[in-house]
Amino acid sequence: MTMHDDWKRELEQLHLTEIQKERMIVHVKSGKKKKKSYVGVVLPAFIVLALFSILLAVQPSKMVQQTASPIETAKEAGSVEEIIWLTLTLILMMSAYSLAVASLLKVKRWQNSAFVHRLIGFLKSYRIIWMIISLLGIGFAIVMIASSLKSSSAFLQSLFVIFLFANTSFIQILLTKNEQRAHCPHCEAELTNKEMLKKSFMIYDAKCNICKKKMYFDRKKNQSTYLIQTLGMPFCLLMPSVDIPFYVMGVYFILYIAFTFGYLLPYTVRFSTQSEEQQPPLW
């Protein structure tokens, strides 16, 4: 068997399904050339325009009386701090968008999901346009809302914290992109979130609910993955030093705990058949 025979066999694995062929026959016989869909471009543009019109309608007198540019409005109000928060928020937003796309493409355990496939296809169809329009649209909305609110600084800080949370979450997801859900080392049964939560509090007496055999935390494996769980913690500690209000910090902390225990935990914990004494030393 030569290499090109192997290649031919590999290519044979790729084939059109009967449904695809039938669809093709129907399309060819219909005699109508498939029109390109511009919905992906027109619809977001329309939404952004509509949003813009609504914002104008909400604060017409303020917009006319003050200078045209919202940035200048903010400057005039003496809010240099707001501009800094705004810039940082926009940077975090762009970064969160890129990380979200990368996560959709890279996380292995998501690749079997039909929804994720549809989402990837949707994003890929006109993704540069989507990216530009969504960034411009959201950025513009942030500026408009921030300049029209009295407590714009707190609003921007909240947005900053939400995007910071989004960034750390997507980084954590990307770091666990190849991980499978935690499972029993004896019967391979996957653990539910509720079971994981229980077992994380009784690390020396964990039993599989299916086969009832004892399982132990894999010390070596877990040491590296625990670091992923704590990735968002430094930001939480740094927040008071950059004058972020306590309640905004609280929101971040709640989101962080909910994400870590509600989603991330099963992908960062591994169980072993050996007890801690039997496991090899870490060094």
Place this chain on the structure above:
Amino acid sequence: MEIEQLIHTYGDYLYHIAFIYTKDERAAEEVVQDVFFKFHQTSHRFDGRSSIKTYLTKMTVNRSYDYLRSWKQRTFSLLEQLTGTSTGADHRVLQKEERGEITNAVLKLPVKYREVLLLYYYEDLQVKEVAEFLQVPVSTVKTRLQRAREKLKQLLPEQQWEVLASDDAR
């Protein structure tokens, strides 16, 4: 031959060709669909000088090139470079690891090398026939084959490459 029969007979074959050019299963399906659509509309132009298979193959290659030159494909490539994700829509239907080692290695090559490998090894054409098909000199085809093999040698394990090298000496 009726269009249904053509699709059932040559659909998969043309799909493989389009896939090697576009590196994207959905794009390959679109290309094949366009080819059959166009053939159905302009079948009166087919004068029978070549076989219907060769005619459809040529149409598929031309349509694949149209796709590669298209704005849509270029935006994909640009964003892939920006985000650092892999080529084409590799993640779509069939995962990279499911495609096989040789196909993945071939897909990493530039299109000019992929096409000579496809015509020479997959379609079993002689070098002269490949040159006529692509409308390039015979020496160009030989050079491209040589370079494609060199690049493949770097991508594939040694023992597998040796088989391909000896096979090419036929």
